[in-house]
Amino acid sequence: MTDPRFERYFSGKARDFLIRAIDLALDEDGPDLTSMAVFAPTDRLTASIMAKEDAVVVAGLPIAPLVIERMGQTAACGITFFAVDGDRVPDRMVVATLVGPAVTLLKAERVILNFLCHLSGIATMVSQAVAALAGSKTRLLDTRKTLPGLRYPEKYAVVVGGGVNHRLDLAEMLMFKDNHIDRAGGIPQAMAALRKAYLGSMETMPPVEIECRTLAEVAKAIAESPRRIMLDNMDRETMAKALAMTPEGIETEVSGGVDLDALAGIGALGPDFVSVGRITHSAKSADFSMLLKETVIP
Secondary structure, eight states: OOOHHHHHHSSTHHHHHHHHHHHHHHHHHOOOHHHHHHSOTTOEEEEEEEEOSSSEEOOOTTHHHHHHHHTTOGGGOEEEESOOTTOEEOTTOEEEEEEEEHHHHHHHHHHHHHHHHHHHHHHHHHHHHHHHTTTSSOEEEOOSOOOTTOHHHHHHHHHHTTOBOOOSSTTTSEEEOHHHHHHHTSHHHHHHHHHHHHBTTBSSOOOEEEEESSHHHHHHHHHTOOSEEEEESOOHHHHHHHHHHSOTTSEEEEESSOOGGGHHHHHHHOOSEEEOTHHHHSOOOOOEEEEEEEOOOO
């Protein structure tokens, strides 16, 4: 069984990065000399992947067959799924079973679980943050605060949990932050530099976001008509004034040390987005285990 959302997300460059991450994880473990000494090549196991806590949002199940594929063992293994990414599963639910050579499953076990536990932890935390914004128009954004080499899987988990991806890389959206603005001498000068560098030299210039620290910067940013204005580390009163200033047609994003407990209050103010780094860099790993038993061949 394939997951259409997973296949759509992991195409092109995203799939390349995922495959490289899987290959690196397998290479890090090296050969499983212990299993190779104890089990014969013909020995087979059945592995059951089970949730060990309640209300976990599953993310990363389709990575299991990719791990087996990268080991060159697809034909020798069978996988059955009892959940799909995005499902909220109860404690002790078996979400998938794998049947195959013992040496294959024992080597694949930790790699599969590492991806599944990490990505499900992110999806679960994101789902909680999205729930805190329920009833508002505000959508939850991730950031680039991701583990090196795991950006695409982690951002996929954000989508599974109900969040929205911000830019996947530095070229997807052109963002003026404080360093750029200060170096250029101000927001108008920074925008002039951007237009000089890219207008006419690119078929379609990526959208622009301007980070603003004060109401004066918000006013200057509005005059440049960017796609989005980021309200960075503002208190509630200043944030409300900035949102009231911003005309329709320019998106607004609240950012900067946002605590999950503050999300409902931020949503009540009505920004288009709120970005939260902790949903990727501080999500608690979900608890799954893989129970293995010998397969009896009749």
